Amino acid sequence: MITIEDIRNNPNFRLMIKKAHDYLTERGYTEHGFRHVTFVSRTTARILDELGYDQRTVELGAIAGYLHDIGNMLNRKYHGVSGAGIVYTELRQMGMPLDEVCDITMAIANHEEEIGHPVSPITAALIIADKSDAHRTRVHRRNSSDIHDRVNLAILNSRVKVNQQARTISLQIDFDTSRCEIIDYFAIYLKRMQMCKAAAAHLGCEFHLFINNLELMGMVEQWQAAGEK
Numbered sequence: 001m002i003t004i005e006d007i008r009n010n011p012n013f014r015l016m017i018k019k020a021h022d023y024l025t026e027r028g029y030t031e032h033g034f035r036h037v038t039f040v041s042r043t044t045a046r047i048l049d050e051l052g053y054d055q056r057t058v059e060l061g062a063i064a065g066y067l068h069d070i071g072n073m074l075n076r077k078y079h080g081v082s083g084a085g086i087v088y089t090e091l092r093q094m095g096m097p098l099d100e101v102c103d104i105t106m107a108i109a110n111h112e113e114e115i116g117h118p119v120s121p122i123t124a125a126l127i128i129a130d131k132s133d134a135h136r137t138r139v140h141r142r143n144s145s146d147i148h149d150r151v152n153l154a155i156l157n158s159r160v161k162v163n164q165q166a167r168t169i170s171l172q173i174d175f176d177t178s179r180c181e182i183i184d185y186f187a188i189y190l191k192r193m194q195m196c197k198a199a200a201a202h203l204g205c206e207f208h209l210f211i212n213n214l215e216l217m218g219m220v221e222q223w224q225a226a227g228e229k
Contacts, residue, residue: 002096004041004062012090013067020072020079027076030138030152032069041065043129043160044122047169050162051203053121060100061122064107065129071108080116084109113191117198124199128207131192132160132171151188154180162205169200170208182211193217 007013021033044065048058071083084105091101107123110116111130118124136153144150156174163170171193175182186193193209197217200207209217 001056001059002063002091002094002100004045004059004066006094007063007066010090010094013070016070016073016086017067020069022073024072024076025140028141028146029076030148031140032072036133036138037066037069039133040068040126040129043132044125047125047128047160047162047203048121051121051164051205057121060103061107061125064104064122064126067104068108068111068126068130078112078115080109080112113195116195118195118202121203124202127199128160128169128171128196131189131196132158134158134173134189147184148188150180151184154185167205168208169196169203169205170210171196172210173212175211177212182216185211 017034017037021031024030024032041062042065045058045062048061049055053061067083067087069079069083070086071079071081074082087108088101088105091104092098103120103122106120107126110119110123111126116123116127118127134152134155135158136155139149139152141149154176156176158171158173161170161172162168173185175185193207196209197207207217208215
């Protein structure tokens with residue numbers, strides 16, 4: 001069976017991840033290179049593992065997390081769908097069974113909020129892992145006035161906590177309010193947090209968001225309702 005180590009050692013995938021990162025760097029986006037995909041890979045696998053999924057599902061989650069952003073080498077728009085097509089071809093050439101390839105590419109194609117849906121455990125875990133990776137180390141431009149850069153620079157730490165017994169998944173963020181206001185976080189991440197809530201529900205869990213130890217998921221829901229009026 002193909003493992004995450006096989007994927008990490010594959011020169012084609014390594015080149016495509018680098019090209020995707022280079023494209024987004026040129027466009028002014030935050031870091032989407034090996035640090036990001038490694039974080040997402042490990043977090044996706046950990047969520048599935050801590051919720052009791054079998055080890056092959058955990059492994060496929062790790063692979064989906066590692067490959068989820070490859071489509072960015074073509075364009076940011078709909079990069080999940082384009083990336084799924086690329087990954088499908090490469091994995092089949094490596095000899096991965098079709099049913100496993102479908103599980104991975106479904107997750108990759110559905111990880112972005114524009115068109116994605118948490119339609120499987122791997123997809124749901126990937127969504128939460130990807131959206132939780134906001135952190136100052138991802139910022140290239142330290143003096144930027146861009147809201148994405150300012151918000152990420154204000155995030156000192158972010159971590160995903162899974163409680164299998166209570167069936168909760170919590171995103172806990174340490175936020176430097178001297179750099180940026182928390183309201184700016186929601187300006188970027190409102191839809192993403194709503195997607196995480198739906199993803200957690202697919203996994204049979206409740207999603208909780210804590211910023212500086214204050215639970216703010218209720219605020220997210222109120223803002224979402226206000227925006228729909």
